[in-house]
Amino acid sequence: MTVRIRLLPILGLALIGAAPGTMPGVPDAEQATADYMLKCQGCHRPDGSGDDRSNPPMRGMVARFLTVPGGREFLGRVPGVATTNLDDARLAQLLNWTLYRFDAGHVPRDFHPYTPAEVGSLRQNPLRLDRQAVRARLVARFAQTDQF
């Protein structure tokens, strides 16, 4: 009886750890949520829907970049991501969170979460004037290749 009582909280924690909502590469989802609110949602909107003028929707869309060559790098190099004033660890977490929060359905099965080192290196080479052309090429590519 005593043993069972002592084990219960441990079991509870294990279940939380394995909950379906868990996001790989997001050790602190609360932090990521707060970072998104402060640094990103002014343009991308709280629900990731963006707008139909200048800020692209991420909802149901953003993880599709991971399905085409060069897309993974692109996500770490767009100015909104690369130049934000968060350290590499917070930014890697925020990018992983963004993918799962707004477009979990398109995250590839073999996706390895962004690491702080990867994000740190991508952001050293931010896209500038070429970003719209690069983006358009990637969008055309995934629009062509996948079925959704």
Ligand code: HEC
């Ligand atoms: C000033 C407005 C603005 C802010 C702030 C901003 N973004 Fe963006 N974001 C854009 C625009 C515009 C694009 C399209 C590419 C481009 O022109 O830079 C984009 C593209 C992206 C993309 C690539 C997906 C796509 O459809 O192009 C991701 C991922 C992204 N932003 C995430 C973020 C995150 C995470 C933050 C917060 C750290 C953030 N953005 C902050 C405006 C913004």
